[in-house]
Amino acid sequence: MRNLLVFLRKHYFILLFLLLEAVSLILFFNFNEFQNTAMYGISSTFTGAIYRTFRNISEYFSLRKTNQTLVEEMARLHSRLPDAYYKSDAYSFYRNDTVYQLQYRYISAKVISNSTDKRNNFLMISKGSLQGVRNHMGVIIGNRIVGQVVSVSPHFSWIISMLNKDSKISGKFKKNNQLVNVEWPGGNYRYGSVKEVPKHVRIQEGDTIITSGNSDIFPEGILIGTISEFTVVPDENFNYGTILFSTDFNSLGYVEIVVDLMRKEKEDLKATFKSE
């Protein structure tokens, strides 16, 4: 026992170091599983308040950009109003469209913290579970992709940005519906990579990639980006491409969270299939 104490006293510096390092590494590897931990709820109330104060000041510097986004978005919505459609007197008819049920609802939220230069980037937004944000909801801006909600506290939410090594979005070519995976390899925040493009799919620069709608997170047809470079690999079964993201991740002021009203129905359906 005495020897042990002597040993501890002599080597306490390295022992304490190993203990603390072990604690932080365990925390690092467990927290990265993107679970809604109790620790997050406590800390985000505090960090969120600080971020929000800072953001309230700094958002004045990006008003021009925010305005531009809003105007573009408004133009897009205007073009979908009934007034924007050509009305023909001669062949007017009435179509009952009550069979079309609302599936997506959108919650707008302010971005209060954002980064684009880390290997793994996250955003914090100023809406939380009290406003109806839940885990695994998709996040978009206009009709362009941003990321996915990974953690929710009453007033704030963390979003894993597309610019993260754990983000893997299921996309497809707009022209022929071929499925591909889109990832971000790090480095420049404007460019991502498209992997596992089957050999027979013909790709050209400028091809648009949109969300496939297969993942329950994003509706179909949200813009991911356009192909900017394309590599044919002779010896493998798949080709690779570089994609220019449609979203400017460095200037996100406001985002929209996609609430899929039929998500539960879809999940229940899957669950019944599994249990049988």
Add this chain to the structure above:
Amino acid sequence: MTTSKVVFNNFLRFFLLILIQVLILNNIYLGGFINPYFYVYFILLLPYEIPGGLLLLLSFLVGAGVDIFTNTIGLNTSACLAMGYARPHIIRLISSGPDSLIGDSPSLKNQGLKWFLYYSISLILIHHFVLFYLEAFRFTEFFKTFIRIALSSMFTLLLVLISEYLFYPKEK
């Protein structure tokens, strides 16, 4: 300097550097390969006479302070601990003896440019190595991460040197 003043200065530096890091430096985009982690300046400037346990504890706290803001629990903490652990060893390695250390804490003014460069470069590199490799955690990105470490360390060092010249100017 009295003990209470040293404690107060470090206390102030602790919060100020964390806020500068998470509110300003984390929001500046420098080409995707440069992420300065200037808050390590806090660990660099701790007094020589600090007990080992306290040094590790403060390294842990400053890392955790940045981590809770960036949702990367354990990442900065691990890197700071490695840096805190290496600090006494580095000081012993590059100094000729305890008598050669002038003043309470490391500074460019007291120790000269050469000593201070050795000291800060080695500790910043240790911190950045642990941080960037843990963050990427992929072998396929080995060289890319290496470039990020080199560029970011240079930038962090630049910020440290600028603040040394700004806040502790040489007396003429």
